[in-house]
Amino acid sequence: MSDSFAAAWATWDTARGEGQCPVRPGRVTGDERPARCLAGHDLALAGCSLGYNHTYRTSTVSCRVCQDLRHPRATWALIDPAAESQVMAGADVDGLALVVTPPPRPGVAGTIELRTSAESRGRVELLLCGPCRRAVAVALDVRPEHRRTGVGTVLVEAARARGAGCRWTTVPRGADAVARAFWCRAPLLGPDRPQPCSHMLTAGWSHPDMAEAGWVL
Template identity: 35%
Template sequence: MGLVLVRVPPAVRAGVGQLRMRLDGVVVADADLAVCAPCRRAVLEQVRVDEAHRRLGYGRVLVAAALAVAPPGQGYDWSTTTVLNSPATRAFWAAVGWPGQLGRPDRCTDMVRAVGEG
């Protein structure tokens, strides 16, 4: 089977979907993201890589895949939820060249409504 990247779309518009990396059928990394095309906003909710698979580039692939879903060059404004302030975390975000704001999600009203916060 090998390594496969799978996109799981959200159940509702502007809701949270997921990108999953499966290795031989087992999810070893994933990222949650919300994208609102009409508002041109996107929020990366989290990036998670199993400890045994870290430092192999899986997190970078997930971030690149997320940015491909809603390209900053096509007017999407990206942000993230809370980001740990550790040397490893800072190095990761610097390495991926994150184009948006870190640690301060900028959700539109459609995103808020999709997750039931509004």
């Protein structure tokens, strides 16, 4: 694809709104597809169609009832949160991808970002210890212009996939109204009392809530 053609294609995609399409964790493989749309309609009754988002380079699902109602979120893109679908930092990013930056040393935090080649839309920061099977979600941050589009939900599921089999805890989710609204509808990773393992403590990670809970550091 020539540079001029690629630029024209990207402009056309943006004009159609593909670059602002909502996202959700998932994938389309055979019969594996969402049961309900973003408005809550049963897709077996509403009917749906599958497509492709050329900006994100991923499959889309459209609810036919929402399309008839001209709902702005009738179509959404599926981002596979599986660990094997995540790419390592430094790799070429094609479309919208989950990019992993491993911790610089054992026991400290790494990150997963949902990003394009040009921007990060949000990131989750997490501590993982394979030997102890412990995982701590340290922070979840979504850029303001991409909030309420599903970015946070995708990042939570990506973290869960990377820490599969671990016992999860999180730092307190805070009193901010936007954060509270998100966690009231998103699947929780674990209790909001961080419980790091000895390797994380030895590496120097701490949080004020651990002192309140009686941790001796």
